[in-house]
Amino acid sequence: MAEKSSLLTKNPFEPNSFTSLDQTNDSFLINHHQCADSDDEVIPTIDYLMLFSDGQDQQFKALQYLGQLVNHNISDHVFEDIFKGISDFFALTNLEERMVYEKKSHTDMMRWGLRSSSEENREYFKVIAHLHQHFPSKPSNFCKILEEYLKEIRGIVLGLARAVSKTLGFEECYIEKALNLKSGFDVSAMNLYPPNYKSNDRIGLPEHTDPGFCVTLVQDVNGSLQVLSHQGKWINVYFPHNAILIQLGDHLEILTNGKYKSHIHRVIVDNNKMKRISVATLHGPSLDTFVSPAPEFVDEADHPVAYIGMTYKESLDANGGDEIDVQSSMEKISL
Numbered sequence: 001m002a003e004k005s006s007l008l009t010k011n012p013f014e015p016n017s018f019t020s021l022d023q024t025n026d027s028f029l030i031n032h033h034q035c036a037d038s039d040d041e042v043i044p045t046i047d048y049l050m051l052f053s054d055g056q057d058q059q060f061k062a063l064q065y066l067g068q069l070v071n072h073n074i075s076d077h078v079f080e081d082i083f084k085g086i087s088d089f090f091a092l093t094n095l096e097e098r099m100v101y102e103k104k105s106h107t108d109m110m111r112w113g114l115r116s117s118s119e120e121n122r123e124y125f126k127v128i129a130h131l132h133q134h135f136p137s138k139p140s141n142f143c144k145i146l147e148e149y150l151k152e153i154r155g156i157v158l159g160l161a162r163a164v165s166k167t168l169g170f171e172e173c174y175i176e177k178a179l180n181l182k183s184g185f186d187v188s189a190m191n192l193y194p195p196n197y198k199s200n201d202r203i204g205l206p207e208h209t210d211p212g213f214c215v216t217l218v219q220d221v222n223g224s225l226q227v228l229s230h231q232g233k234w235i236n237v238y239f240p241h242n243a244i245l246i247q248l249g250d251h252l253e254i255l256t257n258g259k260y261k262s263h264i265h266r267v268i269v270d271n272n273k274m275k276r277i278s279v280a281t282l283h284g285p286s287l288d289t290f291v292s293p294a295p296e297f298v299d300e301a302d303h304p305v306a307y308i309g310m311t312y313k314e315s316l317d318a319n320g321g322d323e324i325d326v327q328s329s330m331e332k333i334s335l
């Protein structure tokens with residue numbers, strides 16, 4: 001995770017500003033009545049299919065507002081299964097069984113953790129989701145459920161990469177090639193808040209950005225997740241049932257030399273009454289892909305190179321973290 005001080009000084013909402021939908025008449029942004037507090041800004045809803053409509057204009061506008069994705073064609077049963085599978089994993093296995101996946105070495109393919117402190121309050125289980133997959137054998141059908149969910153979600157991400165590329169004025173496969181997404185390193189974090197239904201303080205997950213091209217996030221119930229707006233205000237994120245929240249990752253920011261910014265977010269678990277499960281999948285370049293600002297986004301006068309180039313693996317290692325932990329190292333990468 002990037003440090004708080006550096007996060008607060010950057011502007012995460014250029015050009016993908018989160019603005020109230022009331023400020024736009026764009027038909028592809030669905031005006032969704034959300035249960036946000038009245039003064040909350042609203043996270044725009046994007047119709048996935050509209051990203052592939054003919055008008056460049058529409059695509060461009062849609063991608064400025066990357067947010068919660070609907071009309072993605074993933075069937076409801078995939079969502080039901082994944083939440084049931086995770087819930088069973090945390091409920092049907094006992095603590096000793098889960099502790100088998102506690103950190104052993106930096107090459108762990110699966111990682112479990114239970115945090116209960118003033119800094120972080122969650123139970124999580126992380127798996128490597130791509131290029132190779134590593135899943136637990138219990139509960140018995142968990143493997144199959146994860147496989148199906150991750151296959152569907154990857155299809156969406158490759159589609160997004162094509163739409164973003166076209167929006168930027170490049171050939172469709174520009175981002176896919178630049179980040180070598182076909183061989184991308186993806187990690188899924190399955191999070192349970194509060195851990196064992198009991199938090200020690202109000203922070204579920206401290207503020208951070210995530211590495212990679214983008215993060216897909218699904219949740220079983222609304223509440224707890226917040227995103228930092230360009231006014232420096234935390235927005236409560238509420239999104240429709242079975243929508244997918246798309247957050248941009250650090251490596252799209254690096255590739256575009258800061259044109260797209262990675263999103264700063266955190267989780268608050270103020271009370272212990274609500275149980276929430278989320279699946280955050282970080283979709284990264286392949287580990288050996290060298291990512292640096294592309295020449296198309298650099299000009300000496302107005303947009304000098306703002307990030308150090310390095311391989312994805314080096315960037316994951318830069319703060320001493322493990323690959324499976326996929327922590328941001330933006331404070332080490334930014335010039």
Ligand SMILES: O=C(O)CCC(=O)C(=O)O
Nearest residue numbers: 189191210225267278280
């Ligand atoms: O649980 C959430 O809503 C956010 C999770 C997250 O940001 C992460 O795992 O990186």
Ligand SMILES: [Fe+2]
Nearest residue numbers: 209210265280
């Ligand atoms: Fe995150």
